[in-house]
Amino acid sequence: MDEPGRDDGLREAAANRGLKLVRSRVRTPGKGDYGRYGLTDAGGAKLLGFGKSGLTATAAEIEDYLHKGALADWRTSLRAAGAKAPPRPKKRPAPEPERRAKRAPEPEPQPEPEPEPPPLSVRPARPADSEAIAVLVTGLGFATAREDIEGRLSALKKGRETPFVAEQGEVIGVLAWHVTPVLHRPKPVGRITMMVVAEGERRRGVGRALVEAACAQMRAKGCGLVEVTSNVDLSGAHGFYRRLGFERTSYRFAKAL
Helix, strand or coil: CCHHHHHHHHHHHHHHCCEEEEECCCCCCCCCCCCCEEEEECCCCEEECEECCEECECHHHHHHHHHHHHHHHHHHHHHHHCCCCCCCCCCCCCCCCCCCCCCCCCCCCCCCCCCCCCCCEEEECCHHHHHHHHHHHHHCCCCCCHHHHHHHHHHHHHCCCCCEEEECCCEEEEEEEEEECCCCCCCCEEEEEEEEECHHHCCCCHHHHHHHHHHHHHHHCCCCEEEECCCCCCHHHHHHHHHCCCCCCCCCCCCCC
């Protein structure tokens, strides 16, 4: 990333955490604290990268600090909402040590084959999915209750923009989408407004299946372009969308109302 783009990305990520990025004023390579950064809170208190002779933190150290802060916010949101992350599979108990047999051992029974998981399917969300969707959305960093999801699903269904869920025995992913008629383009613009896959189910094609279903739906509604936004500190998601053919075209600006 070039230096202006990198600085803009770091500044935006800091602002998302309620912090302020401080950049070295030195513009001569090799002099003083050239290329170094610091972080303060909203009140100006120093948090990271301030030394006796100037700023000390690298861009990588700033990114790592902000990423850890995002994870901490996510865990706090989970606790506040009373939501639980998808359960981890239980470990099987270790087999007991074999005892020396007094007579010829009988052949051990063959273990039964593991049942194959049910096929992955993508379908429109239903009110009965609200609890599972609330857990997924909370895991994304937006503390949400089942009742909130039920109301929003109803509104989106009335607008004929029902989100999609990925199901494999249970709901393991969700994607919301929207069609926007625009003045400056000949066709409407489709937008993926949110997508999240359960942590233990990623890198198995679930996200790709959701995106393909949404793109097909927006294409059927006449869209000539599909956009998606992703938080600046979710670098793994950025790579995922690039692999699906999405390109970075602009910065996203937001203002709370």
